[in-house]
Amino acid sequence: MMPRDQFLRDVIADLRIAASFVTILPVAxxxxxxxxxxxxxxxxxxxxxxxxxxxGALVYAIASRFGLAPNLAALLALAATALVAGALHEDGLADTADGLGGGRTRERKLEIMRDSRIGTYGVCALILSFGLRWSALATIANPWAVALALCAAHTAARAGLPAFMSQVAPARPDGLSASAGSPPSRSVAIAFAVGILALVLALGPGKALVSLILLALSGLMLARLAIRQIGGQTGDILGAFEQTGEILILLVAAAVQIGG
Structure with a gap:
C-alpha cells in the first residue's frame, strides 16, 4: 500500500503537470x-x-460589481479564461477547422494544422466559438449562475479529454498528443467522475444528463471525422474537443435560465 506522503506528492505532481499542460500558470x-x-x-x-x-467567474463578478452590463462582463470573463489558458484550446479549434476544412489529403491537412498562420475556416470557427459562449453568458447574466456555468463548462469539457485520448490513437508519432501518451483507465474514470460531479452540482441532474449526451455525441462525431480525415487525433483535435464541449455546456446552462 502506498504511504500517505507519497500519495500526496503524486497527487500534487499530477495537478502541477495538468495545470502546466492546459494553462500558462507557472506551476510546472x-x-x-x-x-x-x-x-x-x-x-x-x-x-x-x-x-x-x-x-472567468471572478472577472465576471468584479465587472458586474462595477456596474458593467452582462454582455461586457461576459466578454471580459471570456478574455480572462482565454488568457489564463494561453488560448491553447482556441488555437486547437482554429487549426482543426483550417486543416480539416482546407486540406485535400491527409498529409496536407496535418501540414495545415501545424502551420501557425490562421485561415478563413479558423477565423470562422473562433468567431462562432466566442460568439456562442459570449451570448450564453450574457443570457445567463446572474453572476452566481455565470460562475456555476463557467466552472461546469471548463471542468466537464476537459474531463472527457482522457477518454478521447485513450480511445482515439494519435494521428502522427510526434506532437503534443503523441508525447503525452494514452491515459490509463484509472485516470479516465477519475476525470469522468469529476466532470459528472461538476455538471450535476452546477446544472442539476436533468441538465447534467443532457450535457453528457451532447458531449458524447460531439466527441463521437469529432473522433469519426478525425480518424477518417487524418487517421487519429492530435493536440489540435483535443483543443477542438474542449471548445465544443465548453460551448455545449454553456448553451445548456443558458437554456436553464430561459426555461426558468
Whole structure:
C-alpha cells in the first residue's frame, strides 16, 4: 500500500503537470515529467479546468460589481479564461477547422494544422466559438449562475479529454498528443467522475444528463471525422474537443435560465 506522503506528492505532481499542460500558470514541476507521467496526470485536467472557470467567474463578478452590463462582463470573463489558458484550446479549434476544412489529403491537412498562420475556416470557427459562449453568458447574466456555468463548462469539457485520448490513437508519432501518451483507465474514470460531479452540482441532474449526451455525441462525431480525415487525433483535435464541449455546456446552462 502506498504511504500517505507519497500519495500526496503524486497527487500534487499530477495537478502541477495538468495545470502546466492546459494553462500558462507557472506551476510546472521542477524536474521533467517521467515517461507516462503526463498520461497518468490527465485525471487532473478537469481540476485545472476548474481553476480556469473560477478565473472567468471572478472577472465576471468584479465587472458586474462595477456596474458593467452582462454582455461586457461576459466578454471580459471570456478574455480572462482565454488568457489564463494561453488560448491553447482556441488555437486547437482554429487549426482543426483550417486543416480539416482546407486540406485535400491527409498529409496536407496535418501540414495545415501545424502551420501557425490562421485561415478563413479558423477565423470562422473562433468567431462562432466566442460568439456562442459570449451570448450564453450574457443570457445567463446572474453572476452566481455565470460562475456555476463557467466552472461546469471548463471542468466537464476537459474531463472527457482522457477518454478521447485513450480511445482515439494519435494521428502522427510526434506532437503534443503523441508525447503525452494514452491515459490509463484509472485516470479516465477519475476525470469522468469529476466532470459528472461538476455538471450535476452546477446544472442539476436533468441538465447534467443532457450535457453528457451532447458531449458524447460531439466527441463521437469529432473522433469519426478525425480518424477518417487524418487517421487519429492530435493536440489540435483535443483543443477542438474542449471548445465544443465548453460551448455545449454553456448553451445548456443558458437554456436553464430561459426555461426558468
Amino acid at each position: 514541476p521542477s524536474k521533467p515529467a517521467a515517461d507516462g507521467a503526463v498520461a497518468r496526470a490527465t485525471w487532473a485536467l478537469p481540476v485545472a479546468g476548474l481553476a480556469v472557470g473560477l478565473t
